[in-house]
Amino acid sequence: MPYNSLRPVREKKGMTIAQVAGKTSISIRTLQSYEAGERAISADDLRKLSRVLYASTTELLQPTVPPPPPPAPPPRPVEPAPVREAVPVTPAADLADRLPGDVRAEAEVHRPPSGRPSFGRPPSPRPPRPPREPFTPRPPGPSTAGQIDQIRNLGRRLGLDDSALVERIGASLESLDHTAARAAIAVLRKDMEESGTWQPRVQESPDQEAEYLAKLRDRRVPIDVVLINGERFQGLIESFTPYVVQLRDVQSGADVYVRKLAIAYYRTEGPAHDAQ
Amino acid sequence: MTLSDLLTYLRARKAGVYYSDVAGALGIPTLRIVRAERTHTVPNLTPDELGRLAEYFEVPVEELRQAQRQTRHDLTTYLGTQERAGAPAYLRLLGGIAVAGPVVWRDRHAVAVQQPDQSVFVVYRSSVEAWGETKDE
Numbered sequence: 001m002p003y004n005s006l007r008p009v010r011e012k013k014g015m016t017i018a019q020v021a022g023k024t025s026i027s028i029r030t031l032q033s034y035e036a037g038e039r040a041i042s043a044d045d046l047r048k049l050s051r052v053l054y055a056s057t058t059e060l061l062q063p064t065v066p067p068p069p070p071p072a073p074p075p076r077p078v079e080p081a082p083v084r085e086a087v088p089v090t091p092a093a094d095l096a097d098r099l100p101g102d103v104r105a106e107a108e109v110h111r112p113p114s115g116r117p118s119f120g121r122p123p124s125p126r127p128p129r130p131p132r133e134p135f136t137p138r139p140p141g142p143s144t145a146g147q148i149d150q151i152r153n154l155g156r157r158l159g160l161d162d163s164a165l166v167e168r169i170g171a172s173l174e175s176l177d178h179t180a181a182r183a184a185i186a187v188l189r190k191d192m193e194e195s196g197t198w199q200p201r202v203q204e205s206p207d208q209e210a211e212y213l214a215k216l217r218d219r220r221v222p223i224d225v226v227l228i229n230g231e232r233f234q235g236l237i238e239s240f241t242p243y244v245v246q247l248r249d250v251q252s253g254a255d256v257y258v259r260k261l262a263i264a265y266y267r268t269e270g271p272a273h274d275a276q
Numbered sequence: 277m278t279l280s281d282l283l284t285y286l287r288a289r290k291a292g293v294y295y296s297d298v299a300g301a302l303g304i305p306t307l308r309i310v311r312a313e314r315t316h317t318v319p320n321l322t323p324d325e326l327g328r329l330a331e332y333f334e335v336p337v338e339e340l341r342q343a344q345r346q347t348r349h350d351l352t353t354y355l356g357t358q359e360r361a362g363a364p365a366y367l368r369l370l371g372g373i374a375v376a377g378p379v380v381w382r383d384r385h386a387v388a389v390q391q392p393d394q395s396v397f398v399v400y401r402s403s404v405e406a407w408g409e410t411k412d413e
Binding site: 212263 | 284285287288289292316349352353356357369370371373375381382383384385386388391395396397398399400402
C-alpha cells in the first residue's frame, strides 16, 4: 500500500489526529491506519478529510516516502567497573528487583488503577472550602415613582388628602420602601373594594346568543324580530349563523333571511322559560 | 350611545355596508374601523377621521363626538353590575322604546332582558341609546 500525504498535510495544517477525528467523525484508529498506509482511504472519508484539511483529494492521495522510523535511543555507555570492586554488570530488568521494598511500593501508589501510565505531577489535594456565611435577605429597595403615583391616585379616588393618606398608610410617602409601598397599595385597594368605589373589570362574553338561538330553534319557540328601520318579522328560527338568522313564517311557510346587523331587538312571543 | 355601538348602527342604517366598504370609501385602514367598533375604551379616531365618517354616514360630526364621551366598557360594566346584583337593567332604545328587567345573558353584541310576562327581550347593543335610567324617566 503506497503511503499517502495525509500525515504531512495534517501536520502542515497544525492539527492533531484527535482534532481531525473530532471534525470528521472518523475514529483515531482508522486515521492512524490511513496515515500508516495500512488501509486505503475510503471515498467518503476522503471527502471529509479534504473538507476539514482544506486540501484536494489529489493532494491527499499523493504518494510520499514513508516517514523514517524514530531513531533508537543511543545505548548508554557502560563504564567498565573498576576491577578492584569486582562487581558484575547487571541487566536493567534485574535492577527493579533490587530496589528497596518501600521505593517499589511508592511507585505502585502513583500508578493509576487503569494501568495507564500517569503523566505530570499527581493532583494536589483541594484546599478545604471556607464555611458558608448564613443567608441574610437583602434589604428592600426604595419605592418606585410608579408606586407613589398609584398610591396618590388611589388616595384621590378614596377622597383622602395627603394628611389622611399618611395617616391611613402609617408613614409618609417619601419614607416608604418598595415592600411597604406594595403593602400600602394593597390596603388602599381593599378599602376601595369595600367602599364600592372600585369594582373588578367586567368582561364581555364572546357569544351567548348562539346558544340561546339554538334553544329557540330546537324548541320551536316563535320570535318577533324588529329591524332598525322598524320592519317586523315573525316566525320560527330555521337556522342561523354568526351573521344571519333564517326565519320561517308559520302560516305562509316563506323563509326570510335577516342580517343580525340590521336587528334592533327580538323577543319571544310569550314565556320562554324553556329556552333560558 | 357609545361611539363603538353608534358606528355599528350607522353601518346597519347605510344598507349594512362592510368594514372594507367604509375603509375603502374614506381611505382609513380597515383595521382602524374594526377596532373602533370593538375597543372597550374610547376609539382613537382622529378628528379628521371622525369628520370623514360623519360625512360618509351623513350625520353631524357633533353626534360622533358626543358618542365618543362614553366608552363601550361603560355599558358593559353597567350590565355586568346589574347582572351580578340580580337587579333590573334599564335600557332605552332608539325610537323611544324602554326595556327593563333582569339580565338573562349578555355578550359582545346583545343583551337578553326578562320581561314581567316571562318573555325574553333580546336587545342589540347598537340600538341602545341610553341606560341606567328608571322607567319613570
